[in-house]
Ligand SMILES: Cc1cc2nc3c(=O)[nH]c(=O)nc-3n(C[C@H](O)[C@H](O)[C@H](O)COP(=O)(O)OP(=O)(O)OC[C@H]3O[C@@H](n4cnc5c(N)ncnc54)[C@H](O)[C@@H]3O)c2cc1C
C-alpha cells in the first residue's frame with residue numbers, strides 16, 4: 001500500500017473537481033485528485049460537450065433553411081456521419097490525455113482509481129489493477145463525484161439494457177426508431193438531435209415538457225418537436241422487453257410500442273452510494289447537504305466539502321464550477337488562516353445558486369432562462385410581481401435572423417424594488433442573450449437604470465427595450 005499526505009484530497013476529477021483542485025492549489029495548498037474514469041468527467045465525454053456537438057449542426061442547418069437565399073443553397077441532407085465525427089473530436093475520442101496534461105501543468109497530483117472515505121480526512125483509493133493507496137489530508141476532503149443516470153424501477157427495464165444519456169451522446173449509429181422515457185432537458189435535447197438524424201422518435205412524458213421552467217417554454221419546444229415528426233405521448237412505460245427485433249414497451253394506456261432503441265432520461269442519482277459515507281455517520285446514496293461555502297453539514301471538524309452535482313444544489317456544469325471556485329478558495333483561506341468572506345455574495349459563497357441560476361436548453365427553439373419563473377416569483381413575493389411578455393419575432397434583429405422568427409420573452413419584475421427576478425427567452429439563438437439577463441438579475445439593476453442600457457440596432461437584444469416599454473417605462 002502506498003501512503004501519501006497532502007493538504008486537500010478531491011474525489012472526482014470532473015469539471016468541478018478540476019476547478020476545486022486548481023483554486024486550492026493556487027491558494028497555496030498541495031492537492032491530490034482521485035478519478036475512477038476519465039479526467040474531465042461526465043460533461044466532457046458524455047454530457048454537455050458531446051450533446052451540444054450533436055445539436056449544433058442541426059441548428060446551423062435550420063438557420064440556413066429559415067432564410068430565403070440561404071435556403072436555396074441547402075440541397076442535401078444532414079451528413080450524420082460527419083456530425084458524429086465532429087462530436088468525437090470534442091470528446092478527444094474519449095481520451096483524457098489533454099486534461100491529464102493540464103492537471104500536471106497546474107501542479108495537481110492525479111491518482112487513478114475509486115476513492116472511498118475511510119476515516120477522518122482519510123481516503124482509500126482502489127486503483128484499476130486493485131492496488132490500494134491510502135491518502136490523508138491535513139485540511140480537507142472535497143467530494144465532487146457527480147451523479148449517474150437514474151433508471152426507474154419499471155419491470156424489465158434494467159434487463160433490457162436501455163440507453164442512458166451516456167449511450168445517446170456517444171452513439172455513432174442512428175436507431176431507426178427511438179422511444180425516450182422522460183420530458184426533461186436530456187429527453188428534449190436528444191429528441192431534437194435524433195429526430196433530425198432521421199430516427200422516428202416517441203417521447204413518453206408524465207406531463208408538459210421541461211417542467212419547472214415557464215410553461216410556454218415546454219409548450220413551444222413540444223410544438224417544434226411535433227412539427228419535426230416527434231410523437232409525444234402522455235403515458236408511462238409499465239413493462240419493457242428487449243428481443244432480437246428491438247424493444248417492446250407496454251404503456252399505462254394499454255398500448256404497446258416497438259422501437260429499435262430506448263433512451264431513459266429520467267433524472268440523475270447522486271454517486272454517493274459507495275464512497276464510505278457510512279464510515280463518518282452520513283447516509284450513503286443521498287445528495288450531500290452543504291452550507292453556502294460547500295461544507296457538508298453535520299460533519300465534526302468541518303473537514304468535508306461537497307461540490308457540483310454531488311451536493312444536488314444545481315445540476316449544471318457552470319454552477320458546479322462556480323461552487324468549485326468558492327470552495328477551493330475557502331478551503332485554502334481556512335487552512336492558511338486567511339479571512340473568510342462568507343456573507344451573501346462574498347467570494348467564498350455560492351449565493352447565485354439560490355438567487356440567479358442561468359441555463360440554456362439546446363433544443364430548437366432554444367430555451368434560455370435565469371432566476372425565478374412567474375410562478376416561483378409569486379410564491380416568494382406574493383402580490384409584488386409583474387410579468388411582462390413580448391414576441392421576440394417583432395424585433396427587427398430577430399426578423400432579420402430568420403424569416404418568420406418565432407420566439408417569446410418574459411421578464412418577471414419585483415414591483416416593490418423594481419428589479420428583475422427572472423427572465424426567460426424561447427426562440428432560435430436566444431442562448432447567447434441570457435448573460436445580459438444574468439447580469440441584470442445578479443446586479444439587481446433597477447429598471448430605470450436598465451432603461452439606459454441601450455441595445456444595439458438591429459440585434460435581437462432590442463427585445464430588452466420592448467420589454468421595458470411594455471412594463472411602462
Ligand atoms: C446529457 C447531459 C447533457 C448535459 N448538458 C449540460 C449543459 O449543456 N450545460 C450544463 O451546464 N450542464 C449540462 N449537464 C449537466 C452536467 O453534465 C453536470 O452538471 C456536470 O457534469 C457535473 O459536474 P461534476 O464535476 O459535479 O460531476 P461529473 O461530471 O459527473 O464528474 C464526476 C467525476 O467523478 C468521478 N468519480 C465518481 N465517483 C468516484 C470515486 N468514488 N472515486 C473517484 N472518482 C469518482 C467520475 O468518474 C467523474 O469523472 C448535462 C448532463 C447530461 C446528463
Ligand SMILES: NC(=O)c1ccc[n+]([C@@H]2O[C@H](COP(=O)([O-])OP(=O)(O)OC[C@H]3O[C@@H](n4cnc5c(N)ncnc54)[C@H](O)[C@@H]3O)[C@@H](O)[C@H]2O)c1
Pocket residue numbers: 152153181182183184185186187189205206207210211236265266267268314315316359360361362
Ligand atoms: N442544456 C443543459 O444545461 C442540460 C442538458 C441536459 C441535462 N442537463 C442537466 O442534467 C440534469 C438531468 O437531466 P434529465 O433530463 O435527466 O432530468 P430532468 O430532471 O430535467 O428531467 C427528468 C424527466 O424525467 C421525468 N421522470 C422522472 N422520473 C420518471 C419516471 N419514473 N418515469 C417517467 N418519467 C420520469 C420527469 O418528469 C422529467 O420530465 C438536469 O437537471 C439538468 O440540470 C442540463
